[in-house]
Amino acid sequence: MILNTYLEAVTVGSIDLNKFLFADDFQYSNVNNNDRAGKKEYIKFLKANKGNKYDCRSSYEILSQDGKVCVAKATMAFDNFTRVDYITLNQGKDGWKVSKVETTYP
Numbered sequence: 001m002i003l004n005t006y007l008e009a010v011t012v013g014s015i016d017l018n019k020f021l022f023a024d025d026f027q028y029s030n031v032n033n034n035d036r037a038g039k040k041e042y043i044k045f046l047k048a049n050k051g052n053k054y055d056c057r058s059s060y061e062i063l064s065q066d067g068k069v070c071v072a073k074a075t076m077a078f079d080n081f082t083r084v085d086y087i088t089l090n091q092g093k094d095g096w097k098v099s100k101v102e103t104t105y106p
Helices: 002-011 039-048
Strands: 022-030 035-038 057-066 069-077 082-092 095-104
Touching: 002 057, 002 069, 002 082, 002 095, 022 039, 035 039
Parallel strands: 022 095
Antiparallel strands: 022 035, 057 069, 069 082, 082 095
């Protein structure tokens, strides 16, 4: 459910659950251009794009889950390029939260 919520925030601009989605120590990085953001900056970016729907096919897969840590790969396939997010989730007292996202454009 958390991965679906993340993909909805990124691809269709749904921000309703963002306050529950990201860990307090969330970190975002784009490995292609070295952009970095913390939780506050990333949520601000998502809010600025509220309602924007990207024309892409999205999917995700769990790469690894060990106890309270999970690593997933989200793929957003556009006509001319593909965006891949590697997502680290941690399970805490409030459930699963996204703690880190690394974006690349292979």
